[in-house]
Amino acid sequence: MSRHHRAQKWSTHSPKLRKIIQPQLPQKCIDCPHPVMPTDKWQVGHRNAAGTGGPPTLANVGPSHAWCPYCRKRCNQVAGGKLGARISNRNRNARRDIREW
Numbered sequence: 891m892s893r894h895h896r897a898q899k900w901s902t903h904s905p906k907l908r909k910i911i912q913p914q915l916p917q918k919c920i921d922c923p924h925p926v927m928p929t930d931k932w933q934v935g936h937r938n939a940a941g942t943g944g945p946p947t948l949a950n951v952g953p954s955h956a957w958c959p960y961c962r963k964r965c966n967q968v969a970g971g972k973l974g975a976r977i978s979n980r981n982r983n984a985r986r987d988i989r990e991w
């Protein structure tokens with residue numbers, strides 16, 4: 891129950907932060923030197939990974955390209971390397987568990 895609750899609480903933060911960040915675009919991607927344009931696909935990225943104690947506050951997050959046309963890479967998924975990937979994989983698995991149950 892607590893795991894479910896925590897996951898849900900976390901997932902409500904990002905959409906909220908998205909809405910705050912969206913009108914501020916273009917803004918520099920937190921994971922590369924290029925701007926994220928309002929028309930670009932982007933994700934809420936964390937300067938300090940959420941899993942390592944970084945709070946989901948505006949000061950700790952920023953836009954990160956879902957696909958940077960300059961770097962030709964997915965900034966958000968490259969950033970933080972294995973740790974970030976492990977966290978998002980875990981979240982994805984947790985969510986899938988909840989749906990199946």
Ligand SMILES: [Zn+2]
Pocket residue numbers: 919920921922923924954955958961965
């Ligand atoms: Zn980028």
Ligand SMILES: [Zn+2]
Pocket residue numbers: 919922923924958959960961962
């Ligand atoms: Zn870039």
